[in-house]
Amino acid sequence: MTSIREWFVLRAxxxxxxxxxxxxxxxxxxxxxxxxxxxxxxxxAEALAVCGRCTVLPQCQAAAVERGDTFGIRGGRRLG
Ligand code: SF4
Structure with missing residues (x-):
């Protein structure tokens, strides 16, 4: 099973x-x-706090817009 960190590394x-x-x-x-x-x-609230200290929040927000994400917590926002 792939851990979330491994998944991020593979995507990167x-x-x-x-x-x-x-x-x-x-x-x-x-x-x-x-x-x-x-x-x-x-x-x-815990997840949003993690976003609050995330150094790639702007990139995450832009990627969510680009993908058209409508659900989940992305870039410090609850989308749905
Ligand atoms: S959802 Fe985006 S802004 Fe929030 S912690 Fe993850 S990468 Fe950072």
Missing amino acids: LDPDHEWELRAACADTPDLLDTFTHPGRQPRD
């Missing part, structure tokens, strides 16, 4: 995704379900 092999190596959420596997399925307070 693509130069367009290099920034994902610095994703703060990659080091919070216990919050993965919250990032992908928000709405489970108070874990949403």
